[in-house]
Amino acid sequence: MASTLLDNRGGSSPPSRTTITNTYGVGSLISTMKMEVTELGPMKRALKIEVPADEVAQQFSRAYLELNRQVRIPGFRPGKAPVAILEKRYAKTIEEDVIRKLVPDFYGRAIKEAGISPVVVDIPPLDRVKIQKDAPFTFTATVEIKPTIELRDYKSPSPISLQADKRTVAEEQIDRALEVLREQQARLDEAQAGTVLSEGDYAIVDLEGFLEGAPLEGTKKEGQLHRVGSKAALLGIEIDTHLIGRQAGDMVEIPQTYPVSHPDQRVAGKAVSFRLVIKGVKQKKLPTLDDEFAKDCGPYASLHELRDKLRGQMEKALKRDIEESYKDTLLKRLIETHHFDLPDTLVERELSTIVQQKLQARQPGNVTDSPSPPDAEELKKIREEHREDANRRVKAGLILEAIAEKESLSVTQDDLNNEVTRLATELRVPMADLVKMIQAGGQDSIEELRARILADKALDVVYRQAFIQG
Numbered sequence: 001m002a003s004t005l006l007d008n009r010g011g012s013s014p015p016s017r018t019t020i021t022n023t024y025g026v027g028s029l030i031s032t033m034k035m036e037v038t039e040l041g042p043m044k045r046a047l048k049i050e051v052p053a054d055e056v057a058q059q060f061s062r063a064y065l066e067l068n069r070q071v072r073i074p075g076f077r078p079g080k081a082p083v084a085i086l087e088k089r090y091a092k093t094i095e096e097d098v099i100r101k102l103v104p105d106f107y108g109r110a111i112k113e114a115g116i117s118p119v120v121v122d123i124p125p126l127d128r129v130k131i132q133k134d135a136p137f138t139f140t141a142t143v144e145i146k147p148t149i150e151l152r153d154y155k156s157p158s159p160i161s162l163q164a165d166k167r168t169v170a171e172e173q174i175d176r177a178l179e180v181l182r183e184q185q186a187r188l189d190e191a192q193a194g195t196v197l198s199e200g201d202y203a204i205v206d207l208e209g210f211l212e213g214a215p216l217e218g219t220k221k222e223g224q225l226h227r228v229g230s231k232a233a234l235l236g237i238e239i240d241t242h243l244i245g246r247q248a249g250d251m252v253e254i255p256q257t258y259p260v261s262h263p264d265q266r267v268a269g270k271a272v273s274f275r276l277v278i279k280g281v282k283q284k285k286l287p288t289l290d291d292e293f294a295k296d297c298g299p300y301a302s303l304h305e306l307r308d309k310l311r312g313q314m315e316k317a318l319k320r321d322i323e324e325s326y327k328d329t330l331l332k333r334l335i336e337t338h339h340f341d342l343p344d345t346l347v348e349r350e351l352s353t354i355v356q357q358k359l360q361a362r363q364p365g366n367v368t369d370s371p372s373p374p375d376a377e378e379l380k381k382i383r384e385e386h387r388e389d390a391n392r393r394v395k396a397g398l399i400l401e402a403i404a405e406k407e408s409l410s411v412t413q414d415d416l417n418n419e420v421t422r423l424a425t426e427l428r429v430p431m432a433d434l435v436k437m438i439q440a441g442g443q444d445s446i447e448e449l450r451a452r453i454l455a456d457k458a459l460d461v462v463y464r465q466a467f468i469q470g
Helices: 053-070 083-114 171-184 291-297 303-337 344-361 376-406 413-427 431-440 442-465
Strands: 019-024 033-041 044-051 118-122 137-145 161-163 187-190 202-211 221-227 251-257 271-285 467-469
Touching: 033 083, 044 083, 053 083, 083 137, 118 344, 161 303, 171 291, 171 303, 291 303, 303 376, 303 442, 344 376, 376 442, 413 431, 413 442, 431 442
Parallel strands: 161 467
Antiparallel strands: 019 033, 033 044, 044 137, 118 137, 187 271, 202 221, 202 271, 251 271
């Protein structure tokens, strides 16, 4: 296309509309399909596409021929009914069928010829489009396009420079990991008689509520193991302060007054007395840190071998963490050094995804306690809080997509299979279940997975080219 699409980004004035008219050659229809590209803004174009009359006529002929094979007209053999009769009975149906065939075909040809990469397409409802059998057919599609990205240097001879991350695994970290293992293998032993409860001890307790001296149904808990200092509530009551300094056999009365607005009408506006009885005291006993402990932890012959195993695991995890940190820095640099307009549709789509994730994260495990959905004002606030994040994600995605295209990267079936395997391991779900979830999302879910893998590959290219100094 010889003409240039103008880009008006001035102040508050409305976007300029520059109309470009060209004639495009497509196969046997050379110099017949016409298209006008009207610029509606930096990221929007209107494509007015004119399908030549001979192509329209051919589609009508094919449609009537197919219809003639399918319908039965009294007085005529199958396939032999005159077109005039078919037109009289089925004109509207045929017109709709022809439009449904022509629009996607010629729209596809048009964007290819115009060199446009659409983000989203808005084609008016087909029932509003008019078509005649022996005349050119015109329709308009409004498209939001991807920006043209001029990639900055990211590879030799001018790679992105990073400051070396010199973190290492310290012996103290291995010591802490061993302490975690000791805690996991600790056992609870009965405390000596007369042991006074202190933070870290364990109490076996019974708790029951009484209203006006009578047991309150649904408030009885027996043999509950409670770690003193955990601040865990029992029947909605924090019992730590009532346990510290006491011993097995003690009984404590805990008064609890409920507001008039309490949903349980039995206790609304009333005082309930909870009786806490300490049935026993247990104390944690940690295993000795020796070779026997190592053997209990797995196939290790000695404590030294266990330490080496932990060191290897931690060094591997640290290496992954450092690599992810480098990649985060690289992504920030790419975002900072590239400047282009973002398609509104992509930003809004990403923003909706982020908001949905945030709202889902607010849901507690117990559905009955779920908070009410946000009202319009709160939802607007949440969207504005995360709009910048959506902008960054979209910008990063477009940059990585451009790098992937420049580097001729692609996603193979093996890439998809490996990523599904990795996700199944990370999420701890059976592979078959994860595959079903992805398939349930349809082609969009598969394409989203493919896009993420491609972006990861592009970032890997930048990472491998980066210069790490120091």
